[in-house]
Each structure stands twice: as structure tokens, then as C-alpha cells.
Amino acid sequence: MAQANSHDWDGALARARAEAPFLARGLERMPPLAELLGSGDAKGALAWAKSAGDGVDDLGAALRRERIALSVALGVGDLAGAFSLTRVMQELSDCADRALDRATAHVIAERTDGEAARGLYALALGKQGARELNYSSDIDPILLYDPETLPRRAKDEPGEAAARYARQIVQLLSENTADGFAFRVDLRLRPASEVSPLAVSEGAALSHYESAALAWERAAFIRSRACAGDIAAGEAFLQRIQPFVWRSSLDFGAIEEIRQLTAQIRANHDGPRRPGPGFDVKRGRGGIREIEFFAQTHQLIHGGRDPSLRVKGTRAALDALVAAGRVDGGEADLLGTTYDRLRVIEHRLQMVNDRQTHILPECEALDAVARLDGLADGAALIAELDSLTQAAGAVYDKLIGDDVSASPPVPEPPQAEALTEQLSNLGFAEPDALAARIKGWREGRYQCLRTPQALAAFDALLPELIAAFAGADDPDRALTRWESVLANAPSAINLFHLLSARPALLAQLVGALTLSPMLADELGRRPELLDILIDESALELPGSASEISEDMRRIAARDDYEAQLDAIRVVTGEQRFALGVQLIEALSDPIDIASGLSRVAEAGLTVAAAAAAHEFERVHGQITGSEVCVLGLGRFGGGALTHASDLDIIYLFSGDFDAQSDGERSLGATLYYNRLASRISAALSVPTAQGALYEVDTRLRPQGNQGPLAVSLEAFAKYQREAAWTWEHMALARARVLIGSEEASGQLNEIITGVLCKPRDPAELRTNVLTMRSEMAQHKPARGPLDVKLLRGGLVDFEFLIHFLQLRDGKGLDPDLGTAIPMLVEEGALPQPLIAAYDLMTRILVAGRLLAPDGKEPPSAAADALARACKAQNYKGLLRSLTEARHEVAKAWETILEHQLEIDE
Secondary structure, three states: OOOOOOOOHHHHHHHHHHHOHHHHHHHHHOHHHHHHHHOOOHHHHHHHHHOOOOOOOOHHHHHHHHHHHHHHHHHHHHHHOOOOHHHHHHHHHHHHHHHHHHHHHHHHHHHOOOOOOOOEEEEEOHHHHOOOOOOOOOEOOEEEEOOOOOOOOOOOOHHHHHHHHHHHHHHHHHOOEOOEOOOOEOOOOOOOOOOOOOEEEHHHHHHHHHHOOOHHHHHHHHOOEEEEEOHHHHHHHHHHOHHHHOOOOOOOHHHHHHHHHHHHHHHHOOOOOOOOOOOEOOOOOOOHHHHHHHHHHHHHHHOOOOHHHOOOOHHHHHHHHHHOOOOOHHHHHHHHHHHHHHHHHHHHHHHHHOOOOOEOOOHHHHHHHHHHHOOOOHHHHHHHHHHHHHHHHHHHHHHHOOOOOOOOOOOOOOOHHHHHHHHHHOOOOOHHHHHHHHHHHHHHHOHHHOOHHHHHHHHHHHHHHHHHHHOOOOHHHHHHHHHHHHHHOOOOHHHHHHHHHOHHHHHHHHHHHHOOHHHHHHHHHOHHHHHHHHOHHHOOOOOOHHHHHHHHHHHHOOOOHHHHHHHHHHHHHHHHHHHHHHHHOOOOOHHHHHHHHHHHHHHHHHHHHHHHHHHHHHHHOOOOOOOEEEEEOHHHHOOOOOOOOOEEEEEEEOOOOOOEOOOOOOOEHHHHHHHHHHHHHHHHHOOEOOEOOOOEEOOOOOOHHHOOOEEEHHHHHHHHHHOOOHHHHHHHOOOEEEEOOHHHHHHHHHHHHHHHOOOOOHHHHHHHHHHHHHHHHHHOOOOOOOOOOOOOOOHHHHHHHHHHHHHHHOOOOOOOHHHHHHHHHHOOOOOOHHHHHHHHHHHHHHHHHHHOOOOOOOOHHHHHHHHHHOOOOOHHHHHHHHHHHHHHHHHHHHHHOOOOOOOOO
């Protein structure tokens, strides 16, 4: 027996017997438990309590005896200081789990002659889900069932059987008998509780959460877990609704939804706002619920992007938010300390009479609660709680607004004369017309500006906003794009607050709207992309292609073809926008951005191909010993895409082209892979609810548009060796296997290397290269001074030069020209200055696709942004460096190809 001299067992027992009738009765009725507690044997007391129902034939009685014994053991141990708050809550939660699980198994076995609890499960939400139950808490499970696997009698319909089981579970646990109750069960958190049965089918629940669920339901599922019945099925269901709980975009709208919910709670709660008799430690200002809401709101906002925040406990959530830099450490410590203390007082209130109460009593009863806690009297308790809740309430009010209990008046619009004068001073051409236009924004035209809070936040931002637009190259166009954002944004109040607080964020927004037509148009269509600007961590280079693929699969979260295609588009759109902002803000090197864009596209291709193949195989099966392969070419093969790049790919397949698939609708290999290739292209290019994605270009395949979409590796090798033109071999120099097993990739790389390294007549190769480039120059002249691709001495000439050397010598064979050029310099085949020349041209190409998409000279602000992105001091200096780089290419042409290029200055 363990004697715990460091804990005040005698004092705890004395206070329990004097101040808590429920604990006193329990100690009197369970002498063995009282003896164990009196000796300080905490471990033994818990073990005795958990076995209090053993040997009792009536399950209901057994569960009740265990719960009461455990409450007494934990209560006295709690008072003695032997059990931490966390330990108490976890033990009570585990007891509820056991009771609910045993009840579920019992009611099914009783009606089905002993069948196991398959297809019916309970999801624990709220405090049970977080393992934070209090002494006399209800449990709020959701009971779900699978109609296909639910055990039932032959005559029972699945829904009828599930409803019967639910009623029996509630009765078994909640009915007040001679032994009391086990746990009060509240099923009102189930989907559409006002019209739905007590147990809801999985299909109906999924439909509800995907289309009709409210903000509080999302918050509830932060702390959800499968706790009883068919646990594996419950965990699978929770995995399927991850996108409902954790949205991929930053959910700042959650603040407004929680604000409204808080307003309703405070409006319906008529108790005092400060601690005293009648104060509710759960619902009162600065109370338990507001601290929980504080943590959950931040989890809802950021948890879709940051999995580290997906924790269930309130203290754990506060710690995770601090670690992730989402909330102030001092505020989190204050809230955590207050939360723990309020939970302890809540326990003291409930252990008095085993009642679910959170309200401070009056007079002697309040003094009794204080003495039970070890304080002198009720006044000392109130003074402590007042200090804690006032501070916690101030933190929570700062999150949601100072006073949510009253509807603030609609703020008066800015004075027309003052606004017109400000616009005139900023240099706007027609200040009167623009002032009237801005006034129209505030008059209910846009949904996101229809609440007093939103208008107040917008008015505070307006001076900085119009000043930022005044500095744009085309202010009127910038304002028009801003109006598109307002028109499509359902809520923007928190964005306005953030823009006011973070000038750098406002500069990024204005830059996206004014410097790049592509980013501005995308932002106008999808205002949720503003999340990218809000979340600073999103403005980092993306991870590997496999990591991005996992993000896409996680967002889809279920085996649904359309959901997977939408997920590809969501992640791709966000990443492309983030990379675009990094580019125009000169936060990352355009060369790194090109690589990032390529990784994003590769991830999208991988997920799209897998999803398309899975759907295709449902009908047509598979072909044994065969697989699809995808070869990337051009900038995709080289791993250096721009925002305007198509995806140049070739579809191939391994194995015997005479083979047949094993599906219900069998196809020969050639037809099978041509149809599958078409499906993969469509998965990448066909618009869905989340928009369009990529243009897929397959014209580099054998025989071009005249040939089949997919050919066997054998046919591809034969074509490349016997029939391909020189330009096709040049294209093959930038080929990279994107999809294919290790074995198939090895075969394909062997084919490519063999073709590229075969002996060639240098004179014939030179003639072919010069002829092709001459014809191309005649049909595709440069469009402007920044058309770095088609300018003579630009990237096309550069690439032709590199491919000539690669095919002539069989050296420098890397699809990434940024790697191939240094290899050729090392071999002595190219001069050293061409390394810097190629990097400069690549930067101009990548940045120019956003800042000068037509290749012509951009407006001044965009020109300055282009120079910054390309690491030049100014735009004129950038043009000088480009001219110098083109001359370096011309010198190499003359030396290597014995041909003179005319470089326009």
C-alpha cells in the first residue's frame, strides 16, 4: 500500500464530509473505498472504484456503481491534491467511454443473439471528445450507423434498428434508478437534430456536413473522436469529414460566426457579468466557454493549413497556438491559468450534490464551496474569480470585438467634401466621381459591407487603401479589380482589420491588384486567395512534389473523383498565387519560383493520373505487366515552368501492345492507354467547380497530332531511332520521366540516352539547326523588348545552341538547362559568361509572364518590380544587362555554329 504523506488526505476527507453531501454519502456507503482513501492509497482507491460494478448482472446497475465510486475516489483525491485536473478529467472521460461502449455492445447483442457492435458507433464531442469531462457532465455523442453492416433482426429495417438501439442506449445510461444514473446522454448535437432520428445514417450525416452544417458544428468536431461501438468505422467517418472541419483556406470568417454565437449566448444569459452569487463560470464573461471558443476560433482559422493545431484539449490547443506563433504567449498563459482554475471551481460546485451546475450559489452555500476548495469563505473565492475572468474576458473581447451583446450603430459615411479633397490631393483625375463611387460601396452593394462592424473596419482602412491605389500605374483599373474582390467576398471584416494593422499586407494586396493582370484577375474571381497574403507561412517556396501531392489528397479526404480534381485545383491555385506574390514582391528568386511552379504541376499530374486511372480501372480493369508512363518535355521536363506555361507531355506505356485488360469491358493495350491518356489530360485541363488548371500539349508525341495519344515504349524507341526529325531529338534533350515505376523509368531513360548519344554528322546537324531557327524567326518574331524568348540572342537561340552541342557531343545531358549549361562550360564547350546570361534571361522570362505578359515595356511600377525581381538596380539597367547577355549568345553562335546573329540594340 502506498502512503502519500505529501497529500492532505485527512483534510480532504474532512472537507468532503462537511461540505459535499454527495461525497459524504459515497464515503459512508462504500467503507472499503473510504478506508483506501483514508490511508492515502490513491492507486488502490481508483482500482477499487473501477471494479465497483464487477459481478453485478444488471449492466445498468454496474455502470452506475462504477461511475459513483469513481466520482467519489477522484473527488477526494482531487481535494487532497493527489490527482491533477488533467488526470481527473481524463479518468471521468474514460469512464464515460467505457459506459457508452458497453451499453452499445449490450443492446446490439441482446437483440441479435450476441452479434458484435458492427456498423454502429458513437462520436464523442465537446468535453468528452477532448477527454475533459467534469464530475456531473452530460455526454453529447453522435450516434451514426452503416445500413450495410449494422446487425439487426431480419424483419428490422436498418433505420428502425438503429433508432431502437439509440433509445435503449440512452435509457440504459440516463434513467434515474435506485442506483442513480450512469451518464446523462444528450443527442442534440446530431445532424439536423430537430428532424433527424436519434441515430443517423452515415450517408445522411455526410450530406449534412458537406452542405448544411453551421459554424458551431465545425467547432464541435475539433474535439471529436470515435469512442464507442465500431471504433474503426467511426475513425473512418471522421477522416472523411476532415475537409468540413479543417478548411484548406484560412477561415477568418470563423471569427464573425463565433462572434454571432457569443452574442446569442450573452443575450440569452441573464446572469451577472462579473463573479458573485448567480455568476455562471461556464457561460459568463471570461468564463470556461469563452476560453474554449478563443482556442477553437484560432484552430478553425489556421488549422486547415497547420496540422499542428489539430489538437483536442483546450490547454493543448493554447500551447499549440503559441508554438505556431498564432497567439500571444502571455495571453495564452493567462487564459490557460484561468481555464484550469475555473474548471477546478466547476468541479467543486458539482461534487457538492452531483449536479450539473456551473453557477455560484448564495450565502452559506457559496462559503461551503469555498471551504471545500480550501479557501476561507465565498468572498475570497469571488475576489479571485473576478480578477481572472475580467482579464480573460478582455482577451476574448479583443478577438471578437469589444461589445457583442449590443448591435453597434451603422457608422456615418466619410464626409463627401473631405473625401473628395483627399482624392484630389492624391492626384486622382476625377475626385468627385470617385468619391461617389466609393460611397456606393458602402450602400449595401456588396455583401461583405452590410454589417456595422464591417463598415467601421472598412472606413478605418479607407484612407490607407486609396492612398495605396493612388500610387498604382493605372489607379482606375486597380479600383475596378478591388471592386471584383468586394463583390465576390462573402465576409471581409477581419481582412479589413488585418490590412489596417499590417501595412506590408496592404502593400502586397495592392501589388497583386495593380502589378500583374494575371494575379489581379485570379484574385477577383477567387477572393479566398487573400488567405495567401494573410498567412505569412504561405509565402514560402513549396515543398517537394510528393509533399504537395499529399496536401492535395488530404484536402480531397475521400475517394471521390470530382473531389480529388477540385483539390488539385485548390492547392495549385493557392500555390501559383503565392508564388506570384513572392515574385512581384521580390521575395524569392524567379529561378526558384520556376522550380516551385514545376513541382506544383508535377504534383497535380501525379494526383490527377492516379485518380483518372482508378476511375478507369473500375470499368476496364488493368493490364498485367503494363503501366502508363508520362514524359515531361520543354520547361516542364526541365523543371522550370512559368505562370503561363502549358504542360508538354508524352504518354507511353510499357509491356505488350497486344495485351488485353482484365476488366468488365476489356480493351486492347493501345486503345486502353489512349483512352486513359485522354482521361488524364481531361483531369488536368477540364474546368471544375474550382476553376481551370493547365493546358496540356501533347504535340511532341511521335508523329505529332497525326499519331496516337499514347504509344508503347517499343514503338517510341523505334520511332525515335528511325523516323524522328532533328527537332524532335532536340526536344528529347529536355525530357524527364514524371510518372512511371523504377523499372519503366529505367527503360525509358535508356531509350532517351541512346537516342541522344547516337553518332551524328556535325555538318548535317548544324544545317538542320540553322534552318529550323531561321524558319522559326520568320514566323515568330519577337513582340517587344522583353520578349526574351524570341528576341535574337534570346532563350530560343540559347536553347538551339545547347541542344546542338548535346546532340553533337552527347555531353551535358540534363533536362534542366540551368544544370546542363554549367556542365558544358566545365567541358570547355561553352564560355563561362553564358551561365549568368541564361540565369538572367530565365528570371526575365519567369517574372515577365506576370509583369510584362505581352513582352512589351510595362508601366513604370511594373517595370520597377520586374527589375527588383531580376536583381537589377533599375529597369534601364535590366535592359542593358539583357542586351549584354544577348551579345554573349551571339558570340557563342558565331564561334560554335559559324553563323552571325543580328542583335537589335
